[in-house]
Amino acid sequence: MIGRLNHVAIAVPNLEAASAQYRDALLAKVSDPVDEPDHGVTVVFVELDNTKIELLQPMGEDSPIAKFLEKHPQGGIHHVCYEVDDIQAASRHLQAQGARILGDGEPRIGAHKKPVLFLHPKDFNGTLVELEQA
Ligand code: CO
Numbered sequence: 001m002i003g004r005l006n007h008v009a010i011a012v013p014n015l016e017a018a019s020a021q022y023r024d025a026l027l028a029k030v031s032d033p034v035d036e037p038d039h040g041v042t043v044v045f046v047e048l049d050n051t052k053i054e055l056l057q058p059m060g061e062d063s064p065i066a067k068f069l070e071k072h073p074q075g076g077i078h079h080v081c082y083e084v085d086d087i088q089a090a091s092r093h094l095q096a097q098g099a100r101i102l103g104d105g106e107p108r109i110g111a112h113k114k115p116v117l118f119l120h121p122k123d124f125n126g127t128l129v130e131l132e133q134a
Pocket of ligand 1: 007032054079081111132
């Protein structure tokens with residue numbers, strides 16, 4: 001079912017410093033910051049040959065990233081995103097396997113304008129997993 005690793009999302013306390021580090025120390029191709037108010041984040045995309053890294057900084061009052069950074073003030077890996085062909089089928093299969101889907105269980109439109117869902121980290125080795133219909 002799962003396909004490519006679409007991205008690894010890293011929450012950072014200082015987006016400017018983090019993107020400068022990826023650009024200047026790792027010599028990576030980094031985007032300008034993109035505000036995503038619907039998701040409560042500002043994102044910098046780091047393009048790698050085989051996947052992407054998304055540097056996330058909280059945007060707005062009740063950003064889901066803010067709580068994470070309270071627990072991990074230096075930043076940390078927030079989630080990994082795997083691609084699937086059919087998100088509805090993936091959702092049904094995972095729920096039949098006992099995995100919990102965050103929110104109301106229905107896929108929603110994610111940061112890349114594609115349907116996504118998130119699996120409960122307690123069911124996946126302490127890792128928040130995003131599935132995206134590629
Ligand atoms: Co993501």
